[in-house]
Amino acid sequence: MKLAIAQMNCMVGAMQQNAEHILAQAEEAYRAGARLLLTPELALCGYPPEDLLFRQDFYHANTQALNWLVQRLPHDMAVIVGHPDEVAGKRYNAASVIHTGRIQATYHKHHLPNYSVFDEERYFEAGQLPVVFEWHGVRYGVLICADSWESGPALQALQASAQVLLTINASPYHLHKQQTRYQVLRDRIRETGLPMVYANMVGGQDELVFDGASFSMNRLGELVQELPMFEAGLAYLTIDGTTPLATDITAPLSTExxxxxxxxxxxxxxxxxxxxxxxxxxxxxxxxxxxxxxxxxxxxxxxxxxxxxxxxxxxxxxxxxxxxxxxxxxxxxxxxxxxxxxxxxxxxxxxxxxxxxxxxxxxxxxxxxxxxxxxxxxxxxxxxxxxxxxxxxxxxxxxxxxxxxxxxxxxxxxxxxxxxxxxxxxxxxxxxxxxxxxxxxxxxxxxxxxxxxxxxxxPPYEVLDAIMEAYVEKDLSIARIIEMGYTASDVQRVTRLIDRxxxxxRQAAVGVRITERGFGKDRRYPITCNLSF
Missing domain, CATH: 3.40.50.620 (HUPs)
Known part of the structure; x- marks a missing residue:
């Protein structure tokens, strides 16, 4: 069977526009012979929608757009769509499996990241149950982003008879992030013995940039497919039985x-x-x-x-x-x-x-x-x-x-x-x-x-940048940074300036985040405080 990954650039809040984009991707993939399509996490509403998730009219618009999409997708194609979901007054980060003109199953994200730039516990309830669906003779387990970073959801899918794991993501870029993703998915593959397909969002959203770089690995943890970084588009993967066959692997980019x-x-x-x-x-x-x-x-x-x-x-x-x-x-x-x-x-x-x-x-x-x-x-x-x-x-x-x-x-x-x-x-x-x-x-x-x-x-920028990285991105103490070989005067001077x-x-304009911790939503220091400890 031919599977398609829609590496999409979604617009936050533009539910109907995103739904039309998903439909266009599905129709193009269908014409190319694909019968299963993955879209990114919360593709229907864009990621991260932040406090829009508190608005009832936001969920209503998402439901309308999802219903519009369900009615129009090719009936003999399975499409996994990421969207917010409200059930009995509880709100979830969800992925629905759509085929034959209806929603066949909806998965609710289990692990809600609440660190760095993520604060999903502010908005969502955690799901508990796996979703495994059969399509063209293969049983696929659905995961959403952070569910791939912990062993529980993947093992639950295995216990529910999954043969291939599909994970949809809105994973933002920072330096060297892709190597970390490889390692995390290989950990899940070692635990389950199942191949994995990782579909990621692409595009800029305020300070975040989503780099795409979607990829697939076989049950040995070997890379069999990788899409370009920072480019939207469709890519295809053939599943032979339960084995993803090797296809295009984009060459890695230099850091610069x-x-x-x-x-x-x-x-x-x-x-x-x-x-x-x-x-x-x-x-x-x-x-x-x-x-x-x-x-x-x-x-x-x-x-x-x-x-x-x-x-x-x-x-x-x-x-x-x-x-x-x-x-x-x-x-x-x-x-x-x-x-x-x-x-x-x-x-x-x-x-x-x-x-x-x-x-x-x-x-x-x-x-x-x-x-x-x-x-x-x-x-x-x-x-x-x-x-x-x-x-x-x-x-x-x-x-x-x-x-x-x-x-x-x-x-x-x-x-x-x-x-x-x-x-x-x-x-x-x-x-x-x-x-x-x-x-x-x-x-x-x-x-x-x-x-x-x-x-x-x-100090010289080589020194300043090293001290800044240690203090801001790694949270090292002044004493520990001095132990790294920098002079006490330089360390004290730089860290004092950072604190002051x-x-x-707080009054600076938003800008693109490219390090693991930027001066934005992922570093929240008090202005008025005593840092003499």
Whole structure:
């Protein structure tokens, strides 16, 4: 029998649109000879719907869309559809098996993840029973995402006479996630002796990016199929008896390629799904804004991207030249708006208020806020989304200005450490030259005062990023990080800055998550607290 996997990009809340997409995938798969189709977890409503799940009209719309779909799917094709389900006042993360014009069985997810970016216990009840259905002489067991990460549901399906396990997923991307998925499914295969088919969602949803990369393994845990990462589409697998036969296995991506594709997809879907006509960003001549511009053009096309250089008296001539060169290389609309007259006007207005006070971070931040104001004015006038350009390293230690360079609607690289920013820029230039080499090789600087560089007030980024990863992503103590070989002064300085700047991060724009723990919904630290323990 021929099985199809619909690696779908779903829109949260667009139940009828998603139902029509599922129907189109089913009809295409049916014409190709498939008689079983898997769709992703909660494909009907999109994932994660979050507090929409508290609304009764949301469930009503899902039920209407599901009934519409049931009536139209090919009768001699079995389709597994992920959807929310309400039964006797209880709500479940569900997967229904549909064929011959009706819902034959509905599986309720057993394990509700309540960690990292997941909080399903807030919305759903846990299911208890397995679902195994027979189709074309084979008994298939149904699982949903986290049910594959624990042994119980797979063993229940085995005990209910399943011969093949089908797991539908909305598993978001982070670095090296696919290797973890392989290991988890191999654990289930060793426990049950059953082959598994893993169907995953693809697409961007706010800070999350779903990478697809659906795959199948035989009963030995050998990979027999893998779909491309970050691409929607249909793929097919032949089940010979109960054995999945080897078919196309997509070559793995490098770390830089995978992260770059995640950022492109995350931005494209955020802009398009929210119906922005395009984006605008400040192009400083530095590495962060250069990478942001490159990704934006790859995601949206050059006609939907505008770059603005806003030089001050502290902006180096090479920054102006490099920004202009890059804008020319990627062929975007480009403006130069000098901020010196505005800065002088603000300083004149504040002269009496600041009488006797020397130039300090106040005046530095004032320049950043003038730039933020100009970008927001352009956004208001033309409807474009402002992209902020701060990276994870800067976001961690507060090396950014509230209502200045933090002003905007989408913080594209907020989860990309500075050391990875350089690798991504080099990777992108390896495809075709879009970033002037000098931008990559020169010392980074905010250029808010004379002869300023980032390392005037921060450790080298290789050190900062390593300490940040240990403290933020691994929750290691200061003492443990010092034991890793970093100086006490560097560790204390970086961790103190991370702790002190939580209030800024709470006010930052949403951005693409690419690490195991970003500064978003998966790291929830109090602003007001004592961390002297």
């Amino acid at each position: 390629s995978a992260v770059y594709k995640a950022l492109v997809l995350g931005l494209r879907d955020y802009v398009n799904k929210n119906k922005f006509p395009g984006v605008v960003l400040g192009l400083s001549g530095g590495i962060d804004s250069a990478l942001t511009l490159a990704i934006a053009v790859d995601a949206l096309g050059k006609t939907r991207v505008k770059a603005v250089m806003m030089p001050s008296e502290f902006t180096a001539g090479i920054s102006v030249a490099d920004a202009a060169e890059m804008a020319q290389l990627v062929e975007v609309e480009y403006s130069v708006l000098p901020i010196k007259p505005l800065f002088e006007g603000f300083c004149a207005t504040l002269s009496e208020e600041f009488s006797g006070k020397s130039f300090d971070t106040t005046e530095e931040n004032l320049q950043a806020r003038i730039r933020g104001m100009l970008l927001m004015a352009i956004s208001n006038k033309f409807g474009s989304l402002v992209l902020t350009t701060g990276n994870k390293s800067e976001t961690a230690v507060g090396y950014s200005t509230l209502y200045g360079d933090m002003a905007g609607g989408f913080a594209l690289i907020k989860d990309v450490p500075k050391t990875l920013v350089y690798k991504l820029a080099t990777y992108r230039n390896g495809l075709s030259r879009v970033i002037p080499e000098r931008i990559i090789t020169r010392a980074p600087s905010a250029e808010l005062r004379e002869n300023q560089t980032d390392q005037d007030s921060l 700047n939580e209030y800024k991060r």
